Amino acid sequence: MKITAMSVKEIKELNREAAREYDGYKAQGLDLNMARGKPCVEQLDLALGVLEALRARSEFANSNGDDCRNYGVWNGLPEMRQIFSELLEIPQDGIILGNNSSLQLMFDCISQGFTHGWGGYVPWCRQGDVKFLCPVPGYDRHFAVTEYFDIKMIPVPMLRTGPDMDIVEELVKDESVKGCWCVPKYSNPTGVTYSDETVRRFARLRPAAKDFRIMWDNAYCVHDLTDEPDELLNLYEECRKEGTEDQVLVFASTSKISFPGAGVAAVAASQRNIADLKTRTTVQTIGSDKLNQLRHVLFLHDAEGVRSLMRGHRRILQPKFRIVLKTLEQELEGLAVARWSHPKGGYFVNLDVMNGCAKRVVQLCKEAGVVLTDAGATFPYGMDPNDSNIRIAPSFPPESELAEAMKVLCVSIKLAVSEKLLAERE
Numbered sequence: 001m002k003i004t005a006m007s008v009k010e011i012k013e014l015n016r017e018a019a020r021e022y023d024g025y026k027a028q029g030l031d032l033n034m035a036r037g038k039p040c041v042e043q044l045d046l047a048l049g050v051l052e053a054l055r056a057r058s059e060f061a062n063s064n065g066d067d068c069r070n071y072g073v074w075n076g077l078p079e080m081r082q083i084f085s086e087l088l089e090i091p092q093d094g095i096i097l098g099n100n101s102s103l104q105l106m107f108d109c110i111s112q113g114f115t116h117g118w119g120g121y122v123p124w125c126r127q128g129d130v131k132f133l134c135p136v137p138g139y140d141r142h143f144a145v146t147e148y149f150d151i152k153m154i155p156v157p158m159l160r161t162g163p164d165m166d167i168v169e170e171l172v173k174d175e176s177v178k179g180c181w182c183v184p185k186y187s188n189p190t191g192v193t194y195s196d197e198t199v200r201r202f203a204r205l206r207p208a209a210k211d212f213r214i215m216w217d218n219a220y221c222v223h224d225l226t227d228e229p230d231e232l233l234n235l236y237e238e239c240r241k242e243g244t245e246d247q248v249l250v251f252a253s254t255s256k257i258s259f260p261g262a263g264v265a266a267v268a269a270s271q272r273n274i275a276d277l278k279t280r281t282t283v284q285t286i287g288s289d290k291l292n293q294l295r296h297v298l299f300l301h302d303a304e305g306v307r308s309l310m311r312g313h314r315r316i317l318q319p320k321f322r323i324v325l326k327t328l329e330q331e332l333e334g335l336a337v338a339r340w341s342h343p344k345g346g347y348f349v350n351l352d353v354m355n356g357c358a359k360r361v362v363q364l365c366k367e368a369g370v371v372l373t374d375a376g377a378t379f380p381y382g383m384d385p386n387d388s389n390i391r392i393a394p395s396f397p398p399e400s401e402l403a404e405a406m407k408v409l410c411v412s413i414k415l416a417v418s419e420k421l422l423a424e425r426e
Helices: 008-027 041-045 078-088 102-115 140-148 165-171 196-203 235-242 271-284 290-300 303-332 358-367 399-425
Strands: 032-034 095-098 131-136 152-159 177-182 213-217 248-253 265-268 338-340 349-353 370-372 389-392
Touching: 008 399, 032 399, 041 303, 078 095, 078 248, 078 265, 078 290, 078 303, 095 102, 095 271, 102 140, 102 177, 102 213, 102 248, 102 265, 102 271, 131 140, 140 152, 140 177, 152 165, 165 196, 196 235, 235 248, 290 303, 303 338, 303 349, 303 399, 349 399, 358 370, 358 389, 358 399, 370 389, 370 399
Parallel strands: 032 370, 131 152, 131 177, 177 213, 213 248
Antiparallel strands: 095 265, 248 265, 338 349, 349 389
């Protein structure tokens, strides 16, 4: 029965039962964590061959004859750029490699616009107030970057097809809007993959700001969990058709492919943007870690090697996502206290509880020994106007701990919602 259709007496009984169950979990002194989308040990072990790929006195030259132990190769090894080229379907000469963090490359690109500008235009810091579009719920670290530069963030609702493009198209008429954050495949945290029409509408954007940039964070481009994965239309190719390729910056990394702390990141862009990036990058560094890139090349070989490795990740992750979805269905189906996503890939399950309850749910979980991402983190400035969104990250805990954590989460939802309804009715 829907909880909203229950009598006060029935809600009180549900509250008492949930409280008894919750107190039982709390007494166990649990220490469980579902706060971040981190690969588990078993996933990291899949890539141990990266560490064994290079041995003392082995060959350190790449295909161009460069000694990877030395300075140089500002944009990264051509072999590693070719792997990203195949995965992202963007020409190799439009790709620059960084170290392990694509987030750092995104930060650098925002910094580029802020301090020196894009395409010869006036730097954002000299244009007065500037703004960025932020699909919500979205990735908290994206929002942290723009907040760091004091760029005003404008929330844009996420639909099943991606960001609400009617709103995006209206907002970019404002010249102070300088860009938009996007996680286009298996979005963090909703799991949505942008529809072909959404991608085409991004490509057709004609913003008032000529220095507008789409921050296309394709973090989960190969992170499929089913036999029928989502397909994402190639934004860069669509932009080339429209003559808008200078508006897009594409990011990816091996962070959830090999090692998050020791992977390889990439930014892909048009030749005009590459020229801007080269000017900054060659001052910032003489070159990123080529030995690490070479290790990855020797281990992965090519794009098919990446896909093969990701099939191993899928075997580990798929049962964990099943635990999350099965527990939510068993414990909450029919009560109408929450709704959740059923992603075909990526790293998260998106959970929306009854309005006004998310912070209380996260607090209850924490007090019972289960750490979740802070409520509100998926919105700019940490402000969820409905106080309803919670991001579930199933990857890191072992299956047994994940199952226990999900039970604590579900009973916390029942307790928080029943508390709220009783307070409203009494």
